[in-house]
Amino acid sequence: MLENDKITLAIVDDHPVVIEGLQKLLENKEVIRIAGSFTSGNGFLGFLRSNRVDIVLLDITLPDANGLDLCKEIKQLSPSTCVLALSNHSERSIIMQMLQNGASGYLLKNASGEELMNCINEALSGQVTFSREVKEIIARPGVSELKQLPQLTRREKEILHLISDGKTTAGIAEELSLSPLTVETHRRNLLQKFEVKNVAALIKMAAQQGLL
Amino acid sequence: MLENDKITLAIVDDHPVVIEGLQKLLENKEVIRIAGSFTSGNGFLGFLRSNRVDIVLLDITLPDANGLDLCKEIKQLSPSTCVLALSNHSERSIIMQMLQNGASGYLLKNASGEELMNCINEALSGQVTFSREVKEIIARPGVSELKQLPQLTRREKEILHLISDGKTTAGIAEELSLSPLTVETHRRNLLQKFEVKNVAALIKMAAQQGLL
DNA sequence: TTTCATCTACCGGTTTTCCGGTATATTCGC
DNA sequence: GCGAATATACCGGAAAACCGGTAGATGAAA
Structure with a gap:
């Protein structure tokens, strides 16, 4: 050869x-x-x-x-x-x-x-x-890979995505035609469900669970 | 059978x-x-x-x-x-x-x-x-999977991890025995290198690149 | 030795997030 | 029809993040 x-x-x-x-x-x-x-x-x-x-x-x-x-x-x-x-x-x-x-x-x-x-x-x-x-x-x-992720509502998933894109509460509110206060509420519910205290930890968990 | x-x-x-x-x-x-x-x-x-x-x-x-x-x-x-x-x-x-x-x-x-x-x-x-x-x-x-991730220094990687754990600037500063202002600087450099405007987007990118 | 990258540190100010509540409308399953 | 879950919306205040600067110390490479 x-x-x-x-x-x-x-x-x-x-x-x-x-x-x-x-x-x-x-x-x-x-x-x-x-x-x-x-x-x-x-x-x-x-x-x-x-x-x-x-x-x-x-x-x-x-x-x-x-x-x-x-x-x-x-x-x-x-x-x-x-x-x-x-x-x-x-x-x-x-x-x-x-x-x-x-x-x-x-x-x-x-x-x-x-x-x-x-x-x-x-x-x-x-x-x-x-x-x-x-x-x-x-x-x-x-x-660990299989640990249950909190079950999120459709709106929460939607907002989670927008947060992970770097959008602010105000920006998200505008994009979804919602009150910023409403977005705030969803954001808080997300933090609670994932048992974390800020978006950094939130996004990390979500990413590891393949949610993004 | x-x-x-x-x-x-x-x-x-x-x-x-x-x-x-x-x-x-x-x-x-x-x-x-x-x-x-x-x-x-x-x-x-x-x-x-x-x-x-x-x-x-x-x-x-x-x-x-x-x-x-x-x-x-x-x-x-x-x-x-x-x-x-x-x-x-x-x-x-x-x-x-x-x-x-x-x-x-x-x-x-x-x-x-x-x-x-x-x-x-x-x-x-x-x-x-x-x-x-x-x-x-x-x-x-x-x-997309192979796109080059910004070159991070040792300190930056370290701080990136701590951020992704949900730690605040003050907490990180204490853990590393640094001034909070220093940690602030590193944090800002991270945002710049990844070309994002907040930690949410930062952590998302880092996670997708397998840095966490 | 000089230069370059990195790490360190600071000031002052603005924006955003986070947290404690509360409350009404809608929608969906039973 | 009646809860339960979800989505919507609000207030006020504290905490944290973000931004635009500047700048000395250190250490390694050229």
């Missing part, structure tokens, strides 16, 4: 041992060319600016940045590059955040070589992919 | 035609028993209160509630029940929200019968599962 037809793969991991292990695992694959290995986020970003990379195996823990932000930067710089997170972090929130930031998949480091190859292929075909353990983590949401 | 050993499955969809189609597709499966079909969320919730359901195929569009909230309620009522979303909605945000609310998987309605069976099995084994098209949607995040 011509060198140029091979899949170009990069590795970013602060642990040199891990890099070596991955290289050993991948170097005998016909279709893959390891374009580079990096122990820092900035090192890789520099490389990416002048080289094509089809897929990158990215650790979360890095010396100069965190993998979450780095993933986002990679996708901005080169949207066609697949980011496959490869990490020890098994927190559901981190996995979801990684997806939100544009990752094509997530593997825990205990995944087998076979699993890794499967995931690489699936990611390159444009689909998200996870190692088995990660699939189980995602399917098992914590209690 | 004994009736009691079969997997109990329920269908919730406001479209009777879809229910019939799914029933036809599943009725000849040895391992599955269709425990009930419902066209409303409340109908199913009532059933779930007194019957075991291993897995439910859940539509998003429902007459009396939306599938997102319903999914959350189902998982609260019966955490062991797998929820497989089966919908026409192909928006990434809805898929992610559904996962956040405890779904074990997501299929678009154009998925094949074979895909459906695979997903049911994978979900029952405790792993998340998606139809092929959904995997592609997840792997393709929108530009």
